[in-house]
Amino acid sequence: MPVNPGYVFKQLTPRDMKILRVIEKLMRKYEYVPLDIIVSRSRMVDKDVSLVFSKLNSLKLVKRYRGDYTGYRITSLGYDCLALEDLVRRNIVYALGPKLGVGKEADLYLGLSPANEKIVVKFHRVGRTSFRQVKRLRVYAEEAEVSWLLRSSISAEREFKALIECLKAQVNVPIPLGRSRHAVVMKHINGVLLLKYRNPSDPETMLRTILDSVRRAYLIVGIVHGDLSEYNVMVELGTERPILIDWPQYVEREHPSAPILLERDVKYIIGFFKRKYRVEIPVKEALKYVRGKIEEI
Numbered sequence: 001m002p003v004n005p006g007y008v009f010k011q012l013t014p015r016d017m018k019i020l021r022v023i024e025k026l027m028r029k030y031e032y033v034p035l036d037i038i039v040s041r042s043r044m045v046d047k048d049v050s051l052v053f054s055k056l057n058s059l060k061l062v063k064r065y066r067g068d069y070t071g072y073r074i075t076s077l078g079y080d081c082l083a084l085e086d087l088v089r090r091n092i093v094y095a096l097g098p099k100l101g102v103g104k105e106a107d108l109y110l111g112l113s114p115a116n117e118k119i120v121v122k123f124h125r126v127g128r129t130s131f132r133q134v135k136r137l138r139v140y141a142e143e144a145e146v147s148w149l150l151r152s153s154i155s156a157e158r159e160f161k162a163l164i165e166c167l168k169a170q171v172n173v174p175i176p177l178g179r180s181r182h183a184v185v186m187k188h189i190n191g192v193l194l195l196k197y198r199n200p201s202d203p204e205t206m207l208r209t210i211l212d213s214v215r216r217a218y219l220i221v222g223i224v225h226g227d228l229s230e231y232n233v234m235v236e237l238g239t240e241r242p243i244l245i246d247w248p249q250y251v252e253r254e255h256p257s258a259p260i261l262l263e264r265d266v267k268y269i270i271g272f273f274k275r276k277y278r279v280e281i282p283v284k285e286a287l288k289y290v291r292g293k294i295e296e297i
């Protein structure tokens, strides 16, 4: 079973973090950062650096290369710890709890904020599946891992930005609390996926509320979710408020694929309510509404 990054993080000292940060920075330039450069940049003596490395190695936070030179790179667990340290220092995260779920392109953990509120930490892992395929070809494996880190960070940045803008435009989204590297922190939603929600008191209002959010995202923020379905909407228990989650793949309204994606998002969600609750809103009308061509449906 993969280890909980929160558990590993707690075992790290400022020296360990310092070395991780030095490697992270130099990974833009090197696939494996040469040990001598790490030593000189860390301003620590050789002996201390090797103690730190034996610890980082055994915790699987770094990976060693031994060939014409000795070098290191950080692993995804190492990257998780770097993000956590930053989030803890900035008072966004207090503790990391159990795993909430494994998505296609993310690992989600339950956590606590310094104010003792439940939070969710989403570690983006872009290209995880393709990386496994690539790994068989040893030559490309390490290269894929480096860009995996960068792409995951870009994905997290996109999601965080979308959440901030959507919140301002009163789109129903999880409340974003912070981001570091590939990790997005948001408030925990006390709810279940729309797919699993049983007996909504008013399914039609629920659908209209979702379409209102799609409309606001489109007209005010200028973006299309792009992966909307009963799997990416959560229903808050008690209020029955539908909340649109999982935004990294959004596209801007001006993007050539935006019209197709908007239509698909609307069709999927309308199709679900029709199949499950016999609520019928014509797709054409709904599309007019979300594009701002009519005021209400």
Ligand SMILES: Nc1ncnc2c1ncn2[C@@H]1O[C@H](COP(=O)(O)OP(=O)(O)OP(=O)(O)O)[C@@H](O)[C@H]1O
Residues within 6 Å of the ligand: 100, 101, 102, 103, 104, 105, 106, 107, 108, 120, 122, 174, 186, 187, 188, 189, 190, 191, 193, 231, 232, 245, 246, 247
């Ligand atoms: N803010 C939140 N509060 C509570 N649960 C959440 C929150 N955000 C996400 N989840 C849960 O975690 C799951 C995965 O989240 P998300 O869809 O953002 O990631 P993903 O990698 O795209 O996963 P998937 O591949 O399953 O779509 C969701 O289906 C939901 O059950």
Ligand SMILES: [Mg+2]
Residues within 6 Å of the ligand: 103, 231, 232, 245, 246
């Ligand atoms: Mg999802």
